Amino acid sequence: xxxxxxxxxxxxxxxxxxxxxNSELLHLSQHDALTTISNRRTFDEMMMVFYQQxxxxxxxxxxxxIDIDYFKKYNDFYGHQKGxxxxxxxxxxxxSAIRHMDFVARYGGEEFVVLxxxxxxxGAYAVASNIYKAIDGLAISHANSLVSNNVTISLGxxxxxxxxxxxxxxxxxxxxxxxxRAKQLGRNQIYYQSLRNTSVI
Numbered sequence: 623x624x625x626x627x628x629x630x631x632x633x634x635x636x637x638x639x640x641x642x643x644n645s646e647l648l649h650l651s652q653h654d655a656l657t658t659i660s661n662r663r664t665f666d667e668m669m670m671v672f673y674q675q676x677x678x679x680x681x682x683x684x685x686x687x688i689d690i691d692y693f694k695k696y697n698d699f700y701g702h703q704k705g706x707x708x709x710x711x712x713x714x715x716x717x718s719a720i721r722h723m724d725f726v727a728r729y730g731g732e733e734f735v736v737l738x739x740x741x742x743x744x745g746a747y748a749v750a751s752n753i754y755k756a757i758d759g760l761a762i763s764h765a766n767s768l769v770s771n772n773v774t775i776s777l778g779x780x781x782x783x784x785x786x787x788x789x790x791x792x793x794x795x796x797x798x799x800x801x802x803r804a805k806q807l808g809r810n811q812i813y814y815q816s817l818r819n820t821s822v823i
Contacts, residue, residue, distance in 0.1 A: 654728040656706055657713035665727035665735060669790060672725070672737050677784045684738035684746030685793065687778045687801035688716065688753065691809040693732040695766040696773065708762055708773055715756040720749060735797075743781050743814060750777050750812045774810040776801060780817060788817060 654661040660668070676683040690696070690712060697705040709732060716726050716734055725737040736753070738746055754777060762773040778800025782793050800815035807813065 654713075657710055657728050659713050659717060660725065660727035662727065662729055665725075665729065665737075668725050668727070668737060669794070672739055673782070673790045673793070675739070676782055677786070680784045681740045682742045683782045684741040684743070684749075685780055685782070685797040686736040686738065686746065686750055686753070687729070687797050688734040688736070689776050689801055689805065690732040691769055691774045691776055691805075692764065692767045695768075696764055699766045711760055711762065712757055712773075712775070715760055716753050719752040719756040724749070733801075741781075743779070743816075746779050746781060747812065747814065750779055753777065754812060769808065769810040776804040776809045777812045778802070778804050779812065779814045782817065785817065793817075 652660060652664045672683050675681075690708065693705065693708075696708065709728075713726075713728065713734065716736065720726060720736060720738075723739060724741075725739075727735055729735045736749070738749055741749070754775065757773070757775050760773065763771065764773045765771070767774065778797060780793070780797045780800050782788065788796075796815055796817060800813050803815060804811050804813035
């Protein structure tokens with residue numbers, strides 16, 4: 623009976639370890655290793671969910687693309703370890719500035735993306751302003767920035783209202799254009815790009 627008990631116990635422990643291992647693997651596949659927020663793969667999945675839901679409900683989905691200004695200059699001057707600390711701090715600031723219903727992911731490198739379901743342009747600008755202020759409040763020194771003494775961000779916004787003629791890929795392209803425009807106009811600012819006044823590149 624003792625042997626049966628030990629074998630049963632070992633099987634249970636082994637099963638629990640296997641469950642934890644699989645759960646950890648799932649977490650690692652869905653989250654960015656540095657920031658622990660969602661990664662690009664999870665963003666792609668969530669973007670499809672939000673896109674389809676917005677189209678079905680005819681609500682508004684706002685998309686925010688965020689880029690750290692002159693981040694390469696920061697890395698070159700302060701080193702990559704300090705650069706990683708900045709990315710981590712900004713990820714936390716973004717997460718603390720959005721609502722529980724919103725979604726944030728590290729899109730790649732020093733770029734982040736935020737999805738704001740059921741949020742129009744006014745609501746999106748309010749959230750974008752909160753993010754901008756949160757990062758400004760970090761007051762991280764950036765001696766090589768050309769726009770400020772501290773680390774700043776450029777932020778592009780667009781809003782999708784379920785338009786059937788706009789694909790998910792086109793929508794992301796327009797949001798990316800909004801970010802590009804914010805950078806083109808001098809960085810350290812928020813730029814809103816309407817879908818109605820855009821030709822998709």
